[in-house]
Amino acid sequence: KAGVTQTPRYLIKTRGQQVTLSCSPISGHRSVSWYQQTPGQGLQFLFEYFSETQRNKGNFPGRFSGRQFSNSRSEMNVSTLELGDSALYLCASSLAGGLAGVTVYEQYFGPGTRLTVT
Amino acid sequence: QKEVEQNSGPLSVPEGAIASLNCTYSDRGSQSFFWYRQYSGKSPELIMSIYSNGDKEDGRFTAQLNKASQYVSLLIRDSQPSDSATYLCAVIYTGNQFYFGTGTSLTVIP
Numbered sequence: 419k420a421g422v423t424q425t426p427r428y429l430i431k432t433r434g435q436q437v438t439l440s441c442s443p444i445s446g447h448r449s450v451s452w453y454q455q456t457p458g459q460g461l462q463f464l465f466e467y468f469s470e471t472q473r474n475k476g477n478f479p480g481r482f483s484g485r486q487f488s489n490s491r492s493e494m495n496v497s498t499l500e501l502g503d504s505a506l507y508l509c510a511s512s513l514a515g516g517l518a519g520v521t522v523y524e525q526y527f528g529p530g531t532r533l534t535v536t
Numbered sequence: 537q538k539e540v541e542q543n544s545g546p547l548s549v550p551e552g553a554i555a556s557l558n559c560t561y562s563d564r565g566s567q568s569f570f571w572y573r574q575y576s577g578k579s580p581e582l583i584m585s586i587y588s589n590g591d592k593e594d595g596r597f598t599a600q601l602n603k604a605s606q607y608v609s610l611l612i613r614d615s616q617p618s619d620s621a622t623y624l625c626a627v628i629y630t631g632n633q634f635y636f637g638t639g640t641s642l643t644v645i646p
Contacts, residue, residue, distance in 0.1 A: 451634065461580070461624065461636040474633040508579055510634075523568050523628055527579040 420445065422511050422528035430534045436497040439531045443490050443511030449473075450492040451525060452484060455506040467492055468514060499535045506530045538563055538629045542637035550645050555612040557640050559625030562606070568628040569601055569608045573621045574639065580624055584610065615644045 423442045431437050443450050451474075452464040463476035467486035484494040490511075496503055510525040539562040549555045557571075568587055572580035586592045586599040586608065598611040608627075612619055622639040629635060 453636075460638040463633060463635070466633060506579075524570065524582055524585050525626075525634060526582060527572075530579045 422509060422526055424507075424509050424528040424531050426531060427529065428532045428534075430536065431499050432536055433499055433501060435499050436495065437499060437533060438493055438495045439507055439509075439533075441492045441494075441509030441511075441528060443492070443509075444526060447511035447513055447526075448490055449512040449514035449525075450486055450490065451510045451512070452492070452494050453508045453510065454478075455508055455530075456504075461508070464494065496533075501535050504533060504535045506532050538627075538635050540625055540627050540635050540637040542623075542625050542640050544638060545641040546643055547640055548643045548645055549615050551615060551617060553615050553644075555615045555619065555642055555644070557610040557612075557623050557625075557642065559608045559610075559637055560606055561608070561625075561627045561635075563627070563629045564603070564606060566603075566606075566627050566629055569599070570626040570634070571597075571599060571608075571610045572624040572626060572636075573619075574624060575621045583623075612642075615642075617644045617646050620644050 425440045449468045451466040454462045466474040470486045481497045486492045508530045509528045512525045541560045570585045571583045574580045584599040586601045592599045596613045600609045620643050622641050624639045625637040626634045
């Protein structure tokens with residue numbers, strides 16, 4: 419079974435621009451979560467989507483947004499980029515809905531998108 | 537405040553020794569706990585999940601959970617240089633939102 423894929427793998431943008439990152443979850447997984455990872459802050463939760471609905475949201479400004487499509491693929495968008503947005507953006511997918519009555523929570527990460535803002 | 541605490545390390549152990557990684561969490565109601573391994577420049581990789589008090593073993597890895605003490609640990613037996621990585625503890629508090637610790641850096645010395 420193919421793993422979580424993220425595109426693009428690397429991005430260089432300038433301040434003020436916007437960016438869209440894409441994530442394709444493991445087949446059958448309906449939950450997609452997004453994280454920002456920086457050396458100083460570790461893994462910070464951005465938001466989680468389940469069946470096209472945002473179910474959880476972290477403490478990030480409104481410049482960070484996301485959506486999920488009917489095929490569970492997800493995108494996140496960052497508008498008006500700032501230097502501090504330079505980070506590794508990780509997507510993780512999960513069944514998160516139960517399998518034969520057992521709720522399965524394990525999250526599996528994609529390779530990430532390395533965003534550099536100059 | 538939902539917190540997951542780990543010693544940042546670095547933790548160094550000789551090859552063949554047991555590495556012990558510890559994690560505490562703040563919400564007594566948490567039910568789901570995970571350990572991830574992250575190599576430098578790579579994304580986190582799931583090693584173990586544990587949901588019940590006690591030990592869970594998978595090869596050289598053993599996860600231990602003590603909900604009364606709000607403590608989860610990971611033991612790596614017969615440590616190998618390839619185990620050198622950052623180990624992240626994660627806890628689900630509500631719904632499906634994961635909270636991650638900042639990680640413990642492990643170095644296995646040949």
